[in-house]
Amino acid sequence: MRIITALAATAALCAGAAQADVTLRLAHWVPAQHAVQITGFEPWAESIREASEGRITIEIYPAQQLGAAADHFDMARDGIADIAYVNPGYQPGRFPIAGLAEVPLNFANATGGSRAFDEWYRAYVEAEMPDIHMCLGFVHDPGTLHSTRPIRVPGDLSGLNVRPAQATVGRYVSLLGGANVQASAPDSREILARGAADATFFPWDSIFLFGIDSVTKNHLDLPLYVTSFVMAMNRASYDGLSPEDRQVMDDHCTTDWAERMAEGWAVQEASGRDKAIEAGHELYAPTEQETAEWRASIAPLMEAWSADVAATGADPEAIHTRLIELLRENGALNE
Template structure:
């Protein structure tokens, strides 16, 4: 799956989105969705299109979702697009705005889990129990959350299996959490979108890059990054949201809100996580068939990664009162216990 990058939000695109929303809504309750995934991507065809079809089905077509032909802004702007009602529904990654959504850091840390489905269900339960009423989420109603189920480091030259292997390696990353992770491991972070990975490797700017397995196939990086280090529980993860503007949600009838609620929340989060699991499994099978090198960390590297996680969490717990979460440790214990319970039940 590949995601292009879009031009910055402009008055013209905002006006276009608002006009389109008001025009199509005259005939029916049509919810406009801004998506930065190409219409041909599997995320669109297998998950977002399915979600839209399910909304129409459970409401007997009284409520429909129209995915706009082009995104109304860049990926980091999508939460605001929903909060402000520029688009009714959006999806994205909250840690594109890391300081604003510091409450979500815990689920993107190393060794958070290898199952996207179990992680997504556990994250939904955690969000629903502890986080949904926090002021940072005012203005939206969350429809689903998801996790990749662990992502990896991939290298152009060798498998990175010891702490020394990471030293001074130039590795592409996508957000400040990943930057801090790489710095703590002795690597040199290079900030760039995933779409630039091939170009940066080809020009010698980077040695490796952070991606989930599915993106190695999706971005055509199988030849450029032939070495993958698989950390148990993932070297990192990425948290995604699907949200609707609160005012728009409130405007839907009680009957239709109830129907949509039955297919969203934990149910849709599970479906989204299972989608990522399927994408990663398919990509891994293809890479194995191509002779791709998969390696596991030596004990010293595993210990270092575990310490990075522990240090991250200790600081996050200490900072919890500052971002409105004095019970931050309780939140993580809840998430981890739910993940373990769900994973065990699935075996």
């Protein structure tokens, strides 16, 4: 009788262990060879597997396999993916607070910038993204304008068709007299190649990854903007984990991991500038006066952002001040 009881208990323990194993689908929309997967998602997933002693497996679905780039927030919310790589700026007006990180000329780098963004946005994500569990947030290496004709000052955007990187940059283009041509990163080369757009906002090395270098030979040599990203997790997928596995995920959803997610990609992106020089492209470094023009051109955009945030009942001045403080503390303020 004791032997039977012991065997039953062992079987129950084994069944419990089997039930504890979980596979989480991570969806993103860039190619599988993109640095954010190779230096970010893959090491992160492997660290989670090891920390959970093999109980948690993360399957990565790149290149919009589970849905379009702009739909990734809703995919996480609805459980189409357990974890999704979200660009908040792909849905204009939906996440106004997050839009502050997209305002040009704030971020100097991606590493300290990602630490600052992650810590900063955690204070507001429940109000702005209540339908998902935020794992972490980060930014890419500062990008700039890549165009079929020279762009040197803000006024040069007037009358041009421009593919913005995200919603805030899209509003910026409109304020400068340009017309927005909406396209996700994977679709950007096509609109440039067929003349539907004259310029695009992109980080440096991504112009080579997405083939944009073949249709844009002019580049503004200025760390102009970043795009922010949130690793959004389906709430039911997170809540359904065992306490031990939730702790594993919590240990991998930190500001430290936000920086680690960004740093390898940042190195890769920065290398693209040298590639453009080697390819004989035209890089234009603005003069001190022209740089001042770029900075002054941001004022109407900040006014519009403040109005949007104030309309939600939040305090835009306090939110802005906090981001600047964290960027400065982390050596990432573009001054």
